[in-house]
Amino acid sequence: MQNPFAASPLSPDAVFAGAAERFFELLKTFGLQAASGAGGAPEWSSVAGALAQQFEQWLGASPALGASLAASAGFSPAGAPWAFGQVPLGMAAASGGEGENPWELLVRLAQLQGQLAGHWSEIAKSSAEKFVTRLRAGGAPVGELTSEGALKLYELWVECAEEAYARTVRTEEFCHLQAQLANTSTALLLAQRRQADALARAWGLPTREEADALQRQIRELRDELAAKPAAKGAAKSGAKPAAQPAAKSAAAPAAEPPARPARAARAGERSSPKRRAAKSAKRARRGRRPRA
Amino acid sequence: MSATGGEAAGIFLDLGARVAETLARLREARGVTVGGSARRAVWRHGKTTLYRYLPLEQAERGAERPLLICFALVNRPYILDLEPEFSLVRRLLEAGLTVYLIDWGDADDGDRLRDLNDYIESELGGCVRHILDAHGIEALDLMGVCQGGVFTLCYTALHPQQVANLVTLTAPVDFQTPEDLLSKWLRGIDTELLARAGNVPGEMLNAIFLSLMPFRLMQQKYVRLLTGRSDRRAVETFVRMERWIFDSPPQAAVAFTEFIRWLYQENRLVRGTLSLGGRHVDLGRIRQPILNLYAAGDHIVPPAASAAMGRYVGSSDYTACAIETGHIGMYVSRKGRAEIPGRIISWLRERQGRRGPAR
Numbered sequence: 253m254q255n256p257f258a259a260s261p262l263s264p265d266a267v268f269a270g271a272a273e274r275f276f277e278l279l280k281t282f283g284l285q286a287a288s289g290a291g292g293a294p295e296w297s298s299v300a301g302a303l304a305q306q307f308e309q310w311l312g313a314s315p316a317l318g319a320s321l322a323a324s325a326g327f328s329p330a331g332a333p334w335a336f337g338q339v340p341l342g343m344a345a346a347s348g349g350e351g352e353n354p355w356e357l358l359v360r361l362a363q364l365q366g367q368l369a370g371h372w373s374e375i376a377k378s379s380a381e382k383f384v385t386r387l388r389a390g391g392a393p394v395g396e397l398t399s400e401g402a403l404k405l406y407e408l409w410v411e412c413a414e415e416a417y418a419r420t421v422r423t424e425e426f427c428h429l430q431a432q433l434a435n436t437s438t439a440l441l442l443a444q445r446r447q448a449d450a451l452a453r454a455w456g457l458p459t460r461e462e463a464d465a466l467q468r469q470i471r472e473l474r475d476e477l478a479a480k481p482a483a484k485g486a487a488k489s490g491a492k493p494a495a496q497p498a499a500k501s502a503a504a505p506a507a508e509p510p511a512r513p514a515r516a517a518r519a520g521e522r523s524s525p526k527r528r529a530a531k532s533a534k535r536a537r538r539g540r541r542p543r544a
Numbered sequence: 545m546s547a548t549g550g551e552a553a554g555i556f557l558d559l560g561a562r563v564a565e566t567l568a569r570l571r572e573a574r575g576v577t578v579g580g581s582a583r584r585a586v587w588r589h590g591k592t593t594l595y596r597y598l599p600l601e602q603a604e605r606g607a608e609r610p611l612l613i614c615f616a617l618v619n620r621p622y623i624l625d626l627e628p629e630f631s632l633v634r635r636l637l638e639a640g641l642t643v644y645l646i647d648w649g650d651a652d653d654g655d656r657l658r659d660l661n662d663y664i665e666s667e668l669g670g671c672v673r674h675i676l677d678a679h680g681i682e683a684l685d686l687m688g689v690c691q692g693g694v695f696t697l698c699y700t701a702l703h704p705q706q707v708a709n710l711v712t713l714t715a716p717v718d719f720q721t722p723e724d725l726l727s728k729w730l731r732g733i734d735t736e737l738l739a740r741a742g743n744v745p746g747e748m749l750n751a752i753f754l755s756l757m758p759f760r761l762m763q764q765k766y767v768r769l770l771t772g773r774s775d776r777r778a779v780e781t782f783v784r785m786e787r788w789i790f791d792s793p794p795q796a797a798v799a800f801t802e803f804i805r806w807l808y809q810e811n812r813l814v815r816g817t818l819s820l821g822g823r824h825v826d827l828g829r830i831r832q833p834i835l836n837l838y839a840a841g842d843h844i845v846p847p848a849a850s851a852a853m854g855r856y857v858g859s860s861d862y863t864a865c866a867i868e869t870g871h872i873g874m875y876v877s878r879k880g881r882a883e884i885p886g887r888i889i890s891w892l893r894e895r896q897g898r899r900g901p902a903r
Contacts, residue, residue, distance in 0.1 A: 431732025
């Protein structure tokens, strides 16, 4: 048994409490309206504005693809937790360097976020209108506002909201905006990293570019090694004990296999060099593809 | 409808009491565990671990061929063994199957350049070859889940001799069906730029998945918890699910962006233009029996995206089945629990005695 949550920052009770709080806000709005209509039919149209406002605020703080990426680059006013990593130098670092001008990117990002807010507003308004229309068409619970009645109102509200949301976020315009938001915020993140790299270089520290170059080199070396027939033969016969354990214990399989797992697999649970050599020969006779 | 001030206050008091009770249960459930079925690690490479589940004492007669489960990179595989009651793995073990599972682990900065070919050929391939050698067999049964389903399709197309039967669960094949909102959102992403930004954090994936249906997934389900069955066991199951939903691992930059570009943006799998390691992935080469299970109400992999498989594979023994549930409901809903394990087990049993595909 494992508890993968021990180190997780997520607290289900906190998420639940947040949702419950918003639910109560909605109920308050429903309840006030119902109370105002006591003795007569409530006028739900007056509640639409309040609902739309609450909803728009929530949408603005919720993640969508573009907004997520913007937040991940550290440019969300809410400071969402899904960051690629902390931008080390803050906004002041977003200046100079090659590529697109970071300040231009910032301005573009702000413009895009403004457009996104326009969509949230449209969705919120449309949801509220749908909600009121359906209530008038007979969707409102009849009789006293009970817990069950309130929940029915809530379910109807969610249905209307989800429909309005789906209609907007499927439009070409919205999809294009999402992509632009994501691309712009990623470009801005990279611009900041370039700046951070410049500072690291000045201080004689390894840069991201250098780390990437090293990784590429290691990868190329691995590929070259794997492509060499001699290396393959040596690995098949188990002739690389330094890199490859002759036999791994199934109970304690911590030993790292060599670069190519195909060969590591050959040194499986019950293999011996002799046995593996016999297997290799058998495979060769059957014309089986070498395992790469 | 009317409500007096006293009645409205009563509603709030009632709901307030329910919130307090549910919160207390949620707090109690914070220590819940997952993955109840005993297993041992039998092979490792990089971050990838291959687990073999230990057979159950009360299991039925064992099957000849082992079953390897390949899960998606974007989520953790413990959803398949969330708790004894909701455990596909356990049902398979009870039926006497020998079950292996791939856990991809967490990509870190050293995995930025890891690509799809690495995951499919080296990691999935390494697991397959290990099992074949360990059992002294020519072919195994393969099960791919969601993105893992795509991997298993690719692997089977490239190595048909190593796979006897293929089972896929919620596996997308056509990435550009009209209902696919995720696909619409991803089409304009600059993947080269994204790849340069490094590994993609799991939290970002969570946010994207949740934003497909934000009100249902971020609001309504919690409110339903308030109003539904909220005994200790139900709350514990809820917490396990929550943890899984918010527990996406980071994604290796290159593999992630390749997946977006090649599949979501270019739809290479169905266009027949996908290559891995210089080898063409031709779904028409898959002549193995295939069982394709997908969710009729799936908001992540729309049913049409998965049902398209039948048009592209070369198998003459292809069975597709839509389950009346959602994406996650495939693993944890009562409907999924009632239908899926039984279908997989009986389908595999019918084919256990048969030889693997012709080479």
